[in-house]
Amino acid sequence: MSVLVTGIGELVTNDPTLGDGPLGLLRGAAVVVDNGVVAWVGPAGRAPDADARVDVGGRAVVPGFVDSHAHLVFAGDRAAEFEARMSGARYDGGGIGTTVAATRSASDDELRGRLRALVAEMRAQGTTTVEVKSGYGLSVEDEERCLRLAAEVTPETTFLGAHVVPPEYAATPDEYVSLVTGPMLAACAPHARWIDVFCEPASAHAFDGEQARAVLEAGRAAGLDLRVHANQLSAGPGVRLAVELGAASADHCTHLTAENVDALAGGTTVATLLPGVEFSTRSPYPDARRLLDAGVTVALATDCNPGSCFTTSMSFCIAVAVREMRMTPAEALWAATAGGAVALRRTDVGRLAPGARADLAVLDAPSHLHLAYRPGVPLVRALDLPGVPDPVSPSGGT
Numbered sequence: 001m002s003v004l005v006t007g008i009g010e011l012v013t014n015d016p017t018l019g020d021g022p023l024g025l026l027r028g029a030a031v032v033v034d035n036g037v038v039a040w041v042g043p044a045g046r047a048p049d050a051d052a053r054v055d056v057g058g059r060a061v062v063p064g065f066v067d068s069h070a071h072l073v074f075a076g077d078r079a080a081e082f083e084a085r086m087s088g089a090r091y092d093g094g095g096i097g098t099t100v101a102a103t104r105s106a107s108d109d110e111l112r113g114r115l116r117a118l119v120a121e122m123r124a125q126g127t128t129t130v131e132v133k134s135g136y137g138l139s140v141e142d143e144e145r146c147l148r149l150a151a152e153v154t155p156e157t158t159f160l161g162a163h164v165v166p167p168e169y170a171a172t173p174d175e176y177v178s179l180v181t182g183p184m185l186a187a188c189a190p191h192a193r194w195i196d197v198f199c200e201p202a203s204a205h206a207f208d209g210e211q212a213r214a215v216l217e218a219g220r221a222a223g224l225d226l227r228v229h230a231n232q233l234s235a236g237p238g239v240r241l242a243v244e245l246g247a248a249s250a251d252h253c254t255h256l257t258a259e260n261v262d263a264l265a266g267g268t269t270v271a272t273l274l275p276g277v278e279f280s281t282r283s284p285y286p287d288a289r290r291l292l293d294a295g296v297t298v299a300l301a302t303d304c305n306p307g308s309c310f311t312t313s314m315s316f317c318i319a320v321a322v323r324e325m326r327m328t329p330a331e332a333l334w335a336a337t338a339g340g341a342v343a344l345r346r347t348d349v350g351r352l353a354p355g356a357r358a359d360l361a362v363l364d365a366p367s368h369l370h371l372a373y374r375p376g377v378p379l380v381r382a383l384d385l386p387g388v389p390d391p392v393s394p395s396g397g398t
């Protein structure tokens with residue numbers, strides 16, 4: 001079934017060959033979708049016929065957001081920890097243990113219900129691709145369970161057994177790394193596309209460079225591609241390791257040396273910035289300008305998780321990136337769409353050009369500038385099209 005989406009006041013294609021500037025902007029545009037794939041993009045007056053027609057009434061349309069970093073399989077609530085932090089307590093990653101205990105004692109249906117509600121919340125705010133990590137089970141059985149549930153809502157599943165050292169291994173962290181790289185990896189790899197590690201020597205709960213290297217190399221040997229929680233709390237070895245091992249993405253990048261910036265600029269690893277975390281932990285933001293000016297590919301993602309940043313809103317992250325990190329509105333939107341796609345090594349999302357998935361997000365506004373110009377206002381949603389199933393509806397998904 002084909003659908004003509006017309007009346008698009010401003011269309012962001014992220015394809016410079018289709019329109020103006022790096023966002024490939026077109027005004028007065030239309031898009032034809034055929035069986036869930038973009039078949040044609042151009043001026044509304046020249047649009048071909050289709051089986052059905054949707055008129056968006058002059059609104060702006062952008063590619064659906066690609067949220068390339070999220071932790072959505074968990075139980076429990078950490079609002080009290082947030083309150084304590086806002087009253088002066090420092091964030092060090094230690095509160096993750098609270099979520100681990102709640103997640104282990106939750107049923108599959110409880111975890112599934114929360115996960116689906118969060119993905120639906122994302123879609124209602126324009127996010128059409130989401131990566132989901134494990135990392136709150138931290139036992140063979142619970143990590144496998146979390147990934148099995150994540151795979152019900154997205155193909156972008158990430159094994160994060162090396163999120164923190166669980167309390168039962170606090171005195172023997174290297175034994176825990178052996179568990180992660182051995183039986184836990186074997187159980188989880190069939191449900192995961194990616195492996196990730198929280199590489200942060202500055203946290204007593206996370207993993208140092210050698211432990212992180214062991215996790216990533218074992219994951220790669222098991223057929224998984226690599227991503228790294230890198231340089232969040234200190235200029236540690238995470239970014240260096242991510243670039244050396246060819247990881248798709250180094251996430252956080254809050255504390256970088258000049259050598260780190262050069263390595264990112266010279267490699268294929270995306271710097272994924274998660275400014276919602278700095279916002280929610282009241283920490284200094286990453287230096288996005290330094291990365292962009294050095295030619296590094298930058299992505300923006302939510303890092304949605306119950307501890308350090310419990311937002312599902314990519315438009316909030318765009319607004320923070322523009323206001324606090326001096327990204328231009330165009331750079332921030334590109335990073336939240338095309339940048340996220342590069343961070344997931346996907347060419348079928350993050351752009352609206354023939355051959356891409358028909359992931360359209362529509363704004364109740366005439367221009368993409370309103371995403372940052374009107375912070376906190378729910379302007380953007382994924383556009384439901386006739387004949388294109390919602391990927392997380394109860395009957396949908398794989």
Ligand SMILES: [Zn+2]
Pocket residue numbers: 069071229303305
């Ligand atoms: Zn994270």
